[in-house]
Amino acid sequence: MNSLRPQLFSAIPEAAQRGDLVSRSIAVTPPSMSKNRRLTEAEFWAEADRIRPTVLGALLTGVAYALRHRDDPAPPELPRMADFASFMWRAAPGLGWEPKALLDAYAKNQVEGAQIVFEAEGLGAAIVDLLALRNPREWEGTATELLQDLPVDEKGRKAKW
Helix, strand or coil: CCCCCCCCCCCCCCCCCCHHHHHCCCCCCCCCCCHHHCCCHHHHHHHHHHHHHHHHHHHHHHHHHHHHCCCCCCCCCCCCCHHHHHHHHHHHHHHCCCHHHHHHHHHHHHHHHHHHHHHHCHHHHHHHHHHHCCCCCCCCCCHHHHHHHCCCCHHHHCCCC
16 A cells, blocks of 8 residues: 655754755745744644634635646646646645746755755765865866865765765
């Protein structure tokens, strides 16, 4: 039996740093909250209970809109997670969003995720460090020469990458 279940990760820093997981993820970074807007846990849950019907109603409106329009044309270009993108493309107007704006936000999220993966892997971080030391910020050579020029110790040179 196959099942698809969304998962929620909360972490500091990024929970996902491997390419395949990041490409199937949507990262959400909430804004910092000012000290005068913070709530106790009891206040938080009371507010969550108060707005729950409105949030659920909005989500169901989006789902209903997507289902009513399931035979409408799909987006002109589909990203990874094509079924998700097609569904959200159709649900967006029911949520008060522009479909293209939603896909643009998703694409931006994917680019930011790719940057996280690049920097999380030792090689990516080492290349960024190498280019930061150079003026102009460019480098040319073979993979062997790159490995020799990277600002890493011997352990870094022997890393899997």
